[in-house]
Amino acid sequence: xxxxxxxxxxxxxxxxxxxxxxxxxxxxxxxxxxxxxxxxxxxxxxxxxxxxxxxxxxxxxxxxxxxxxxxxxxxxxxxxxxxxxxxxxxxxxxxxxxxxxxxxxxxxxxxxxxxxxxxxxxxxxxxxxxxxxxxxxxxxxxxxxxxxxxxxxxxxxxxxxxxxxxxxxxxxxxxxxxxxxxxxxxxxxxxxxxxxxxxxxxxxxxxx
Numbered sequence: 140x141x142x143x144x145x146x147x148x149x150x151x152x153x154x155x156x157x158x159x160x161x162x163x164x165x166x167x168x169x170x171x172x173x174x175x176x177x178x179x180x181x182x183x184x185x186x187x188x189x190x191x192x193x194x195x196x197x198x199x200x201x202x203x204x205x206x207x208x209x210x211x212x213x214x215x216x217x218x219x220x221x222x223x224x225x226x227x228x229x230x231x232x233x234x235x236x237x238x239x240x241x242x243x244x245x246x247x248x249x250x251x252x253x254x255x256x257x258x259x260x261x262x263x264x265x266x267x268x269x270x271x272x273x274x275x276x277x278x279x280x281x282x283x284x285x286x287x288x289x290x291x292x293x294x295x296x297x298x299x300x301x302x303x304x305x306x307x308x309x310x311x312x313x314x315x316x317x318x319x320x321x322x323x324x325x326x327x328x329x330x331x332x333x334x335x336x337x338x339x340x341x342x343x344x345x346x347x
Contacts, residue, residue: 149212154286157206158297161282163199164246165301167192168275171268172308176315193253200250203243235284242277245270275305 170192172178179185207223210216222229227237249270256264279298283289 147213147215149209150215153206153209153213154288156202156209157282157286158294160199160202160206161278162297163195163202164275164278165305167196167199168271169301169304169308170195171271172305172312175265176308176312178308178311196246196250196253200246203246207240207243232285235281238277239281239285242274242281245274245277249274272309 170188174185174188174192179188210218210223211220216222216229216231218229218231222236223240226240227233229236249267252259252264252267259267282294282298286294288294
């Protein structure tokens with residue numbers, strides 16, 4: 140005799156919202172890295188992609204909230220507020236569930252920062268957004284380790300599909316940041332080399 144759907148309805152809601160949240164987090168990280176690595180084919184697309192990136196990130200945060208709150212109705216897990224709010228406090232696979240809770244808190248920190256960019260400054264805002272990579276990795280570990288269907292082929296496909304493009308964009312971003320960081324240091328000696336003779340050269344010598 141099959142169990143009534145209502146008996147595991149909350150688990151289904153939580154699992155579905157968790158998978159959706161992971162897919163949205165992966166998409167958000169991909170879009171953020173694409174903009175940071177300047178891998179957008181057309182300059183006019185950057186503003187549109189930035190808005191979409193913001194909406195996807197905030198929707199992912201809402202999905203994470205639904206994922207956690209719906210577990211309160213799970214009659215088998217029975218996590219309680221402490222289990223969904225405190226990392227590693229849940230008796231069920233505490234390491235992987237704790238990783239998911241930490242990822243959720245980090246998302247709560249990074250997501251609303253879209254509205255605080257001017258106050259934080261562009262530099263601090265970018266540094267804060269580097270936490271997105273950690274959020275994605277913690278989410279992947281949580282999904283594969285805490286999910287009862289973590290070994291299912293379809294779920295692994297959803298989780299691991301973004302790995303290659305994320306790794307590529309991350310390497311591209313690092314490669315493009317290094318020349319920009321070295322350029323000012325190498326530019327100053329050249330400027331000083333050109334300016335030094337004119338500073339010490341007599342006025343009449345420059346007219347010869």
